[in-house]
Amino acid sequence: MDISYILNHLGEEREEYFNAVAPPIMQSSNFAFKTVQALREAFVNEKNVALYTRGNNPTVSILRKKIAALAGADDALVFSSGAAAVAAAVMANVKAGDHVVCVAKPYSWTNKLLNSYLKRFDVSVTMIDGTSIQNFVDATTETTVLYFLESPNSFTFELQDIKAVAAFAKAQNIVTVIDNSYCTSIGQRCIEMGVDIEIHSATKYYGGHSDVVAGFLIANQAMIDKVFGTELLNIGGIISPHDAWLLIRSMRTLLLRLAQIQKTTEAVVAFMENHPQVEKVIYPFSKSFTQFELAQQQMTWCGGLFTAEIKAKDTEQIELFCNSLETFLMAVSWGGHESLIIPACSFYPKDDYRGSTFPFNTIRFYIGLENVDFLLQDLKQAFKKIE
Numbered sequence: 001m002d003i004s005y006i007l008n009h010l011g012e013e014r015e016e017y018f019n020a021v022a023p024p025i026m027q028s029s030n031f032a033f034k035t036v037q038a039l040r041e042a043f044v045n046e047k048n049v050a051l052y053t054r055g056n057n058p059t060v061s062i063l064r065k066k067i068a069a070l071a072g073a074d075d076a077l078v079f080s081s082g083a084a085a086v087a088a089a090v091m092a093n094v095k096a097g098d099h100v101v102c103v104a105k106p107y108s109w110t111n112k113l114l115n116s117y118l119k120r121f122d123v124s125v126t127m128i129d130g131t132s133i134q135n136f137v138d139a140t141t142e143t144t145v146l147y148f149l150e151s152p153n154s155f156t157f158e159l160q161d162i163k164a165v166a167a168f169a170k171a172q173n174i175v176t177v178i179d180n181s182y183c184t185s186i187g188q189r190c191i192e193m194g195v196d197i198e199i200h201s202a203t204k205y206y207g208g209h210s211d212v213v214a215g216f217l218i219a220n221q222a223m224i225d226k227v228f229g230t231e232l233l234n235i236g237g238i239i240s241p242h243d244a245w246l247l248i249r250s251m252r253t254l255l256l257r258l259a260q261i262q263k264t265t266e267a268v269v270a271f272m273e274n275h276p277q278v279e280k281v282i283y284p285f286s287k288s289f290t291q292f293e294l295a296q297q298q299m300t301w302c303g304g305l306f307t308a309e310i311k312a313k314d315t316e317q318i319e320l321f322c323n324s325l326e327t328f329l330m331a332v333s334w335g336g337h338e339s340l341i342i343p344a345c346s347f348y349p350k351d352d353y354r355g356s357t358f359p360f361n362t363i364r365f366y367i368g369l370e371n372v373d374f375l376l377q378d379l380k381q382a383f384k385k386i387e
């Protein structure tokens with residue numbers, strides 16, 4: 001299906017609401033029925049009928065159709081955050097005594113869910129280096145029911161061979177979940193590569209304007225029905241109609257934003273790679289990336305995130321560099337209109353790197369929608385301060 005058609009028209013039944021071009025925000029918690037029979041039918045088809053907004057809402061329903069179509073899947077559910085979508089995907093597929101295999105360095109709250117929260121429910125987890133398929137094979141036991149993938153991750157960008165892992169999992173009856181936030185469904189076709197559940201933090205590129213927190217869970221119909229009936233309705237981490245509307249609105253420009261972000265990121269990455277004050281740049285579409293070929297194979301788009309190690313004597317200099325940037329904002333998250341940095345040294349007490357997985361001079365960059373020359377100027381003046 002044509003992507004621009006999905007973003008601009010799919011799911012929008014305009015004749016149902018006065019032929020308005022923009023869909024209404026259906027700000028109603030419940031929906032009324034004329035007959036007992038109609039209400040009875042709604043109870044058994046809650047996922048597809050407007051009955052109660054915790055289950056289904058007409059504005060959210062438009063969004064669900066678009067994100068399922070974008071990923072090439074049957075259906076999708078929308079949550080109030082990416083973390084809620086991750087938790088729903090995992091909780092729907094494990095029970096006491098089960099074992100999960102997860103790739104190293106996933107998103108921090110995915111890590112906490114798997115390695116601390118799930119322990120209370122007697123679910124064990126093995127973390128592996130996911131860059132080799134053999135590590136999945138070796139970590140799999142008789143009780144393994146789920147593989148959690150994140151490719152690339154959002155700080156150092158390690159990839160998994162998605163097709164190979166999904167095929168091996170399928171043969172063992174293991175459910176695969178992937179956090180595809182980095183690439184979006186446009187940049188990486190996980191469902192088509194055989195993954196069972198695709199998750200997104202919609203807060204990032206789909207929202208794109210740093211004003212909504214939301215999550216997507218995309219899968220085939222049987223899996224969606226399962227998650228809808230338990231994790232969505234029971235835990236109830238739903239999105240509000242207004243936030244769903246903001247996402248529909250933002251996604252009109254998703255393709256344009258992604259194209260612009262990639263173009264600018266490539267220019268900034270090239271500048272950094274050639275800069276004498278930069279030690280190392282990590283970016284999946286960069287020739288120096290250790291899994292460059294796999295990235296080219298399974299990703300059609302590479303995001304606005306990259307990580308660089310800056311040449312510096314000490315943390316003090318890294319802090320001076322970061323504090324000197326004016327256009328780049330210092331903040332968590334990414335995928336919005338604004339360029340960002342987050343230095344690894346903010347995760348630890350000053351000059352105490354003993355617990356760190358990253359060198360002290362690591363900074364993650366996110367490239368937004370500002371003009372490239374404007375961004376380069378900002379970097380140049382900050383580098384001057386630490387010459």
Ligand SMILES: *Cc1c(COP(=O)(O)O)cnc(C)c1O
Pocket residue numbers: 081082083084086107153154179181182200201202203204213214215333
């Ligand atoms: C931000 C993020 C999440 C969590 O999403 P929220 O919308 O913040 O709950 C999950 N995975 C990745 C890779 C993320 O960057």
